[in-house]
Structures are given as structure tokens and as C-alpha cells.
Amino acid sequence: MKTLxxxxxxxxTALDLVGPLQVASVFAAFxxxxxxxxxxxxxxxxxxxxxxxxxxxxxxxQLAERAAPYAVIVPGGTEPTFxxxxxxxxxxxxxxxxxxxxxxxSVCTGSLLLAAAGLLQGRRATSHWAALDVLGRLGAVPVxxxxxxxxxxxxxxxxxxxxxxxLALVDRLAGEEMARxxxxxxxxxxxxxxxxxxxxxxxxxxxxxxxxxxxVTALADHPRLRERLxx
Numbered sequence: 001m002k003t004l005x006x007x008x009x010x011x012x013t014a015l016d017l018v019g020p021l022q023v024a025s026v027f028a029a030f031x032x033x034x035x036x037x038x039x040x041x042x043x044x045x046x047x048x049x050x051x052x053x054x055x056x057x058x059x060x061x062q063l064a065e066r067a068a069p070y071a072v073i074v075p076g077g078t079e080p081t082f083x084x085x086x087x088x089x090x091x092x093x094x095x096x097x098x099x100x101x102x103x104x105x106s107v108c109t110g111s112l113l114l115a116a117a118g119l120l121q122g123r124r125a126t127s128h129w130a131a132l133d134v135l136g137r138l139g140a141v142p143v144x145x146x147x148x149x150x151x152x153x154x155x156x157x158x159x160x161x162x163x164x165x166x167l168a169l170v171d172r173l174a175g176e177e178m179a180r181x182x183x184x185x186x187x188x189x190x191x192x193x194x195x196x197x198x199x200x201x202x203x204x205x206x207x208x209x210x211x212x213x214x215x216v217t218a219l220a221d222h223p224r225l226r227e228r229l230x231x
Contacts, residue, residue, distance in 0.1 A: 001035050004028070005069035005097060007110075008040040008056045009090055011080020014048040015159050016107040020073055020166035026182045027170045034070075034173075039063045041093070049077055060093045068100025071169065075162070076109030076128065082218035084113060085138075086225055091117040103169065105154040107162035114153070115140045123150040128158035129199075130207045134215070134229050163188055 004024045006017055021038065028034040040046060040056035047053055063069070074094060084090050094117045098104045106114050111127040114120050115138035125140040125148055126132070132142040146157045147165045154172075156165035167188070171179035183189075212230050219226035 001033055003035045003037055003066065003069040004071045005063060005073070005101075006036075006038045007072065007074045007094060007097070008038050008046055008054055009080075009084060009087075010046045011083075012046070012048050012054075012075045012077040013081075013108060013159055014050045014052055014054065016075030016077065016110060016162050017048075017054065019160065019163040020075075020107060020156075020169075022186060023163060023166035023170065023182055026185050027174070027178065030178065030181065031174060037063065037069070039093075039097070041089070049080075060097075064096070069097060070101060071103035071105065071173075072097040072101045073105040073107065073166075074110035074113050075107045076112065078109070079214045079218045081109045081112065082215050085116045085229070086219055086222040095119070101152070103152055103154060103172070105156070105165060105169065107156045107165060108158045111135055111140065111155045112138060114155070120153065120155075123153055124148050125150065125153065125155040126157045126161075127155065129202070130204070130211050133208075134211065137229050137231070160190075 006021055024036045028036045037058050038056045039058050039060050041060060043056055045053040045055050094113060098119055104119060108128045109131050111125050112135055115135060120140035123140055124143045126143050126145055127135045136142045146161045147168050148155050154165055156162045167179050167183055170182055215230050
């Protein structure tokens with residue numbers, strides 16, 4: 001049996017995890033040769049950026065007793081994820097899981113954690129549009145696309161893009177027909193009430209102080225990393 005493993009840590013953006021997790025779970029229901037797990041440091045409920053708390057199915061130590069996961073997906077978030085850039089234990093857990101994986105992925109600012117763990121050096125990758133500059137400072141080659149593939153690494157842009165990334169992963173693992181079937185079962189047919197985002201009209205510079213402010217707060221005890229990422 002092959003494993004699709006999702007990483008859980010405190011403060012994530014809930015949809016970063018739950019969106020692709022739902023895709024993976026429906027896929028595994030069609031193909032029982034795949035096992036879907038959520039791994040965290042403990043089995044205690046972890047807070048998210050919503051009122052909903054989430055609980056892992058396995059600890060990292062329990063997962064380490066099994067065969068290496070085929071794919072590892074890391075969700076993102078805001079200030080808690082920025083703080084996690086200095087969490088050597090979490091970064092070490094991600095490196096250990098990635099070492100035996102065939103696919104390493106992320107959603108939103110989860111790519112910052114992959115980069116901080118040394119897994120995106122020189123690789124094309126994406127993140128939330130407001131964090132692309134930070135991604136570049138961590139050694140990746142930032143790309144403003146919704147889903148980016150670079151060898152074994154697949155990264156998704158902000159939040160809802162995680163569903164697209166997971167469907168692309170199902171296509172990679174089991175083909176287009178299966179990916180379309182999963183898409184149908186979750187009825188993923190985006191029709192936003194106000195139409196698509198007009199990216200040309202976004203004032204990116206106006207949002208830069210927001211990201212910088214969160215980095216300054218989150219990395220207050222890590223001045224060297226803070227200065228590197230806010231330069």
C-alpha cells in the first residue's frame with residue numbers, strides 16, 4: 001500500500017489541508033491501494049486560522065515506523081507558518097518525510113517551509129501571490145502560476161489552489177480519467193459570483209507591508225532570519 005501523507009502543525013490555514021485532503025480521500029476510496037494519513041508532532045487538536053481545530057491520524061514517530069510515504073504535502077498559513085520557518089524540529093520532520101517520498105508538495109505558504117527545509121533550492125515553485133518574494137529569498141525560483149511542477153516537487157498557489165494541485169497529483173498517479181472522476185465526485189466546478197481575479201489590477205505593493213509585519217512579529221526571536229526575509 002502506498003501512502004499520501006499530509007503534514008499538520010498549529011495555526012495552518014484549514015482549507016490548505018482540508019481541500020487537497022478531500023481530493024486524496026476520494027481518490028483512495030476509488031483505489032484502496034492508497035492510504036491517506038495526516039501526521040503531526042502529537043495527536044492533540046491543532047488550532048487553525050478558523051474556529052475549527054484539526055487532529056492528525058498519526059504522529060510523525062508513528063509514521064516513521066511505516067514505509068516511506070509516496071507523497072508528502074505541506075499546507076501553509078499566515079503568521080504561524082512564518083514562525084514555523086524557525087522551527088528546526090518541524091523542518092527536520094519535513095525533510096525526513098521528503099527523503100523517501102516520490103512527490104513532495106505544498107499549498108500556499110507551505111512552500112516557504114519546503115524552501116526553509118532546503119527542498120526547493122534552485123527549483124521553480126509557487127506560493128500565495130503575496131509571499132512570492134519571500135519564497136525567492138529562501139532559495140526557490142518563484143513562479144506566479146497556480147500549480148507548478150519541478151521534478152518531484154509540486155507546489156500550489158494560495159489556499160483554494162490546493163484542490164487544483166491535488167487533482168493534478170491524482171492525474172499524475174492514476175491518469176486523467178481518475179482525476180476527472182474525483183473532480184466530479186467533489187463537484188469541483190468553480191464559478192465565483194464575481195468572476196475570476198483580475199490579476200493586472202492587484203496592487204501588490206500595497207499588501208507588502210502586511211506580509212512584512214507578520215514576518216517581523218512571527219520571527220521576533222530570530223533576528224537574522226527576520227532580516228533575511230524582510231530585506
